[in-house]
Amino acid sequence: MPASSWLPVLEALTRYGINRATAEDVAKNDLRNWELKEIDCTLKKVKVPYRGYCYFRAPFLRASQEGLDFRTWWPSVWASDQDSRWISPPQELMHRSVQEQAALCVNAKGKWSLKTSGYVALSHVWIEGLQRDNEHSGLLDEKFRAIFALLNDRHIKAEWVWTDVLAIPGSNPAKASPADEMLTIDIINTLPLIYSNADSVIIIDALVLQLHSSNLTDIAMALVCGQWTTRVWTFQEIKLAQRALVVTATGFYDYSEIVRHLDVLAAGQPARYRRMYLRLATLEKNDERGLSIPDIVMACGARRSGQDIDYARAFFPVLGLKWEFGMTREEGMQMIYQSQKRHAPRIACFYGAPRMKVDPIWAPSYFHGLEGMVTDSLVWDDRGIRGEWYPIRISKVLKKFPHSRRTAFNFELDCSGDTVMQCVLAPSEDPNAIIAMESAVERGQTYVISLVPSEDVLGAEWARQALIVEKTEVDEYDGFEAAVYCAAVITSRQRHGEDRTSILLRHGNTPQDHG
Numbered sequence: 035m036p037a038s039s040w041l042p043v044l045e046a047l048t049r050y051g052i053n054r055a056t057a058e059d060v061a062k063n064d065l066r067n068w069e070l071k072e073i074d075c076t077l078k079k080v081k082v083p084y085r086g087y088c089y090f091r092a093p094f095l096r097a098s099q100e101g102l103d104f105r106t107w108w109p110s111v112w113a114s115d116q117d118s119r120w121i122s123p124p125q126e127l128m129h130r131s132v133q134e135q136a137a138l139c140v141n142a143k144g145k146w147s148l149k150t151s152g153y154v155a156l157s158h159v160w161i162e163g164l165q166r167d168n169e170h171s172g173l174l175d176e177k178f179r180a181i182f183a184l185l186n187d188r189h190i191k192a193e194w195v196w197t198d199v200l201a202i203p204g205s206n207p208a209k210a211s212p213a214d215e216m217l218t219i220d221i222i223n224t225l226p227l228i229y230s231n232a233d234s235v236i237i238i239d240a241l242v243l244q245l246h247s248s249n250l251t252d253i254a255m256a257l258v259c260g261q262w263t264t265r266v267w268t269f270q271e272i273k274l275a276q277r278a279l280v281v282t283a284t285g286f287y288d289y290s291e292i293v294r295h296l297d298v299l300a301a302g303q304p305a306r307y308r309r310m311y312l313r314l315a316t317l318e319k320n321d322e323r324g325l326s327i328p329d330i331v332m333a334c335g336a337r338r339s340g341q342d343i344d345y346a347r348a349f350f351p352v353l354g355l356k357w358e359f360g361m362t363r364e365e366g367m368q369m370i371y372q373s374q375k376r377h378a379p380r381i382a383c384f385y386g387a388p389r390m391k392v393d394p395i396w397a398p399s400y401f402h403g404l405e406g407m408v409t410d411s412l413v414w415d416d417r418g419i420r421g422e423w424y425p426i427r428i429s430k431v432l433k434k435f436p437h438s439r440r441t442a443f444n445f446e447l448d449c450s451g452d453t454v455m456q457c458v459l460a461p462s463e464d465p466n467a468i469i470a471m472e473s474a475v476e477r478g479q480t481y482v483i484s485l486v487p488s489e490d491v492l493g494a495e496w497a498r499q500a501l502i503v504e505k506t507e508v509d510e511y512d513g514f515e516a517a518v519y520c521a522a523v524i525t526s527r528q529r530h531g532e533d534r535t536s537i538l539l540r541h542g543n544t545p546q547d548h549g
Contacts, residue, residue, distance in 0.1 A: 036066070036067045036068060036069055037069075037070060040061040040062045040066050041061075042070060043060075043061035043065050043066065043068070043070065043073065044057050044058055044061040046070050046073050046074060046077075047060065047061060047065075047073070047077075047259060050077040050080070051085050051086065052241075052259050053261065053264070055264075055336070056259060056260075056261070056263075056264055056336075057259070059336045060258055060259055063309045063313070064255075064258045064309050064310040064313060065255070065258075065310075066309070067305045067306045068306060073255075076247070076251075076252045076255050076256070077259075079245055079246050079247045079252060080241060080244050080245050080246075080256065081244055081246055081283070082244045087240075087244070088162045088163045088240040089162075089163065089180065089184065089238075089240060089243050089244075090158075090162060090163030090164040090177050090180060091162060091163030091240075119174075119175035120167065120170040120171070120172030120173065120174060120175065121140075121144065121172050121173045121174075121175055121178045121200065122166075122171055122172030122173065122200065123138055123140070123146050123200060123201065124146070125217075127146055127148065128201070128202075128203070128217055128221065129217065130148060131148055131201065131221065131224070132217070132220040132221060132224055134148055135150075135224055135227055136148035136149060136150050137149050137150070137153055137155070137196040137201070137227075137228045137231065137232070138196065138200075138201040139153045139194040139195055139196045139201075140178075140194070140195060140200060141193055141194055141195070142179075142182040142193075144178075147194060149194055149196075149231075150227075150231055151231055151233070152193070152194060152233065153192070153193075153194035153195065153196055153232055153233065154185075154190070154192040154194070154195055154196070154232055154233055154234050154235070154236050155195075155196045155197070155228060155229055155232040155234075155235050155236070155271070155275075156181070156195065156196070156197040156198075156235075156236050156238060157235050157236065157237050157238065157262070157268050157271035157272060157275075157278070158197075158237075158238040158239075158262070158268075159238075159239065159240070159261045159262055159264075159265055159268065160199070160340075161261070161340075162238075162239075162240040162261060163177070163240075164177060164181070164197070164199055164238070165199055166199045166200070171203075172200075173199055173200055178200075181195060181197070182195070184238075184243075184281070185236070188281055188282075188284075188285055188286050189285065189286070190236065190279065190281070190286055192233075192236075196228060196232065198267075201221065201228075202218055202221050202222075203217055203218050203221075212359075215359065216359050219357050219358070219359055222347065222350070222351065222357055223350070223351070223356050223357060225270065225274070225351040226274055226351045226352070226354065229270070229271055229274035229275055229351075230274050230275070230276060230319075232275065232276070233277070234275070234276075234277045234278060234279050235271055235272060235274075235275035235277070235278045235279070236278075236279050236281060236286075237257075237262060237268075237272070237278055237279065237280045237281065237289065238262075238281055239256070239257065239260035239261060239262035239263075239280075240260065240261065241256050241259060241260035241261070242256045242257055242260050242262070242280060242281065242282055243281055243282065243283060244283050245282045245283055246282075246283045246284055247282065247284075248282075248284060248285065248287075250287065250291065250292050250295040250296075251295070251296075251299070253280060253282060253287055253292055254292050254295070254296055254310055254314060255310070256282075257280065257292075257314065258310055258313055258314070263313070263337075264336060264337055264338060265337055265338060265339065266334060266337045266338065266339045266344055266345060266348040266349075266402075267339070267344065267348050268337075269317065269330075269333060269334055269337060269348070269349075269352070270348060270349065270351045270352040272289070272317045272318070272319075273317060273318075273319055273325065273352045274319060274351065274352060275289075275319060276319065277289075277290070278290070280292065289314075289318070290318065292314065293311070293314050293315050293318060296310055296311035296314060296315070297311055297315070299311070312332075313333075316329060316332060316333045317333060325352060325353065326374065326376075326377040326380075327370070327371075327374050327377045327378055327380065327381055327401070328377060328380050328381055328408045330349060330401050331381055331384065331401050331404050334349075334401055334402065335401070335402065335403060335404055335405075336402075336403075337402060338402065342363055343361075343362070343363045343366070345363055345400050345401070345402055346363045346364075346365075346366030346367045346369075346370065347361075347363070347366055349370060349401070350366065350370075353370060353373060353374075355369060355370065355373060363399075364390060364391055364392050364399060365392070367390060367397070367399060367400075368390065368392050368393060368394075371390075371394055371397050375414040376414070378394070378397060378414060378419075379409075379412035379413060379414050379419040379421070380408045380409055380410060380412070381397070381398065381404065381406065381408065382396055382397065382409070382412055382419060382501070382539065383406055383407075383409065383484075383485055383499045383500070383501060383521065384398055384404040384405065384406035384499065384521065385404065385405050385406055385460055385499045385521040385522065385523050386398070386400075386403040386404040386405050386406075386460045386462070386521070387399050387400040387401075387402070387403060387404060387460065387462060387521075388400075388460075388462060388463055388464040388467060388520065389464075389467065389518050389519070389520060389521070392542075393541040393542040394418075394419070394541040394542070395517060395518055395540070395541065395542055396418070396419060396501070396517075396518040396539040396540070396541070398521070400462075403460075403462065405499070406499045407499070409421075409485055411485065415538075417538065417540060417541060418515070418538045418539045418540040418541050419538070419539050419541075420536065420537070420538045420539075421485070421536070421537065422485075422534050422535070422536055422537075423483040423484065423485060423534070423535055423536075423537045424483065424484050424485070424486070424487045424488070424532040424533070424534055424535070425481040425482070425483040425514070425532060425535055425537065426447050426448070426449050426455070426481060426482050426483075426530050426532045427447065427448040427449070427478075427479075427480070427481050428445045428446070428447060428448075428475050428480045428481065428482060428502075429445075429446050429447060429448045429478075430445070430446040430475070431443055431444075431445060431446075431472060431475055432444040432445065432446050432454065434472075437458050439461045440458050440459055440460065440461050440463075441458070441459045441463065441468060442456060442457070442458045442459070442525075443456070443457050443458075443459075444456050445457060445475075445482065447482075447530060449530045449531055449532060450530075450531035451488070451528065451529045451530040451531035451532075452528030452529055452530055453530075454526070454528070455482065455524060455526050455528070455530065456524070456525045456526040457482060457500065457502070457522040457523065457524055457525070458522060458523045458525050459520055459521075459522050460520075460521065463520055464520070467519050467520050468520065470519060471502055471504075471519040471520060474504045474519065477504070479504055479505040479506075480502065480503070480504050480505075480519075481502070481503050481504075481505060481516065482500050482501075482502055482522070482524070483500060483501050483502075483503055483516070483537060484498045484499065484500040484501075484524065485499075486498050487532060487534070488524075488527075488528060488529055488530045488531075488532065489529055491527060492527055492529065497523045497524055497525055498523070498524040499521065499522075499523060499524075500521070500522050500523070500524050501518050501519075501520070501521055501522070501539070502518070502519050502520050502521075502522055503516035503517060503518050503519065503537075503539065504516060504517055504519065506540065513536055513537075513538065514535055514536065514537045514538070515537070515538045515539075515540060516537055516538070516539055516540070517539070517540050518539055
């Protein structure tokens with residue numbers, strides 16, 4: 035039988051070296067209804083020389099291993115810079131790849147070519163070793179040769195390869211020249227063509243790469259436990275792919291076949307396989323269905339990036355948007371919301387990120403880390419989003435206190451039912467927004483609004499998401515208009531007797547500057 039709690043699953047995953055944040059997410063979702071012996075059986079098939087091993091990363095040398103001749107096993111670790119060759123394409127070819135809308139590819143002999151077909155593209159995680167060296171502005175020759183050795187060993191026919199670590203200038207924005215940064219942006223804007231024109235996108239995950247199994251369920255489990263599913267850039271790489279291949283220790287497997295396999299399993303045992311199926315199925319390209327903001331939120335809630343700007347920029351290729359030089363993350367998010375006016379209001383009440391500091395100020399400023407339920411009841415219009423809410427006016431802050439790395443408030447309410455409510459804000463909430471909200475309460479026009487009445491959750495297992503807003507001064511015939519300060523979770527369960535009210539949440543024009 036499955037464990038009574040997700041904690042034993044977490045312990046089992048971390049015991050096998052799974053990243054703790056990934057392990058917690060998977061333990062609560064994909065593997066929540068798996069038996070521990072099944073998890074153990076699959077992870078025993080992942081065979082690595084030592085803990086933390088990555089195919090493309092130099093080994094970790096431990097003092098306890100004295101006496102072993104590492105120079106014989108890994109000579110590249112001991113070689114000087116003069117002994118190593120750094121691989122990098124000519125800048126002129128990078129510029130031509132943009133002008134000709136072609137993928138800048140390389141073969142095993144180090145020859146470069148601009149291709150619009152007849153190549154494969156790599157989808158991998160930089161922190162797992164296959165990354166460009168900024169000091170030498172290139173890829174170490176040993177790693178370059180390891181790419182083709184891996185493809186050849188797994189019998190993947192690929193004469194020409196495109197990889198971001200070679201085709202895009204250095205990844206350190208602090209050291210990049212304006213010319214390199216503009217070239218990087220131009221190449222990012224060609225990524226839809228690069229990935230969609232590739233014969234296949236090759237998924238390389240350090241954990242899956244060491245999996246000695248041909249069982250599709252094992253491969254799916256290893257994928258959700260690996261780092262490849264945790265990075266924002268890999269989302270668009272798979273989402274744009276016409277065909278994707280997953281590389282294991284013994285061969286390669288079609289990503290679509292893995293998803294279809296899970297679909298069959300989920301039909302018979304939804305409790306065990308449904309969440310894993312949905313996680314991987316939402317990553318597949320689907321031209322007929324398209325892509326919406328809720329899709330991104332669901333697929334990328336736990337994905338991360340080393341650069342803050344990429345929490346917006348990484349979604350531009352898959353949404354068909356063009357990034358511009360000098361744009362900030364918030365400007366990028368603004369452009370995403372404005373391009374998806376039908377779908378943007380569906381996540382208006384999601385909790386877990388500060389609200390935008392630019393229009394639309396009611397929207398989350400990140401897709402990462404959001405929690406909530408998608409709603410179809412809100413509509414975007416010229417001045418804001420309009421819908422039916424259940425508002426309650428806050429008359430006083432009774433108490434403010436820390437709550438599991440979050441900020442919590444006990445509010446006194448002006449209502450016909452229970453007059454005390456507890457709300458908890460996200461750990462990442464903007465401190466300035468919290469201060470501005472507290473000041474707004476003193477002005478007497480601050481409300482907690484929810485799409486669900488308190489009556490409906492008295493016996494529910496889930497808490498209500500809400501927004502804390504300030505009602506704005508308008509003519510009476512304009513109705514209830516408000517500006518949003520932050521999102522919250524209502525953790526108390528009382529009946530407050532609120533009435534359903536039509537409210538316009540303004541895109542901008544905050545009552546007080548809290549940015």
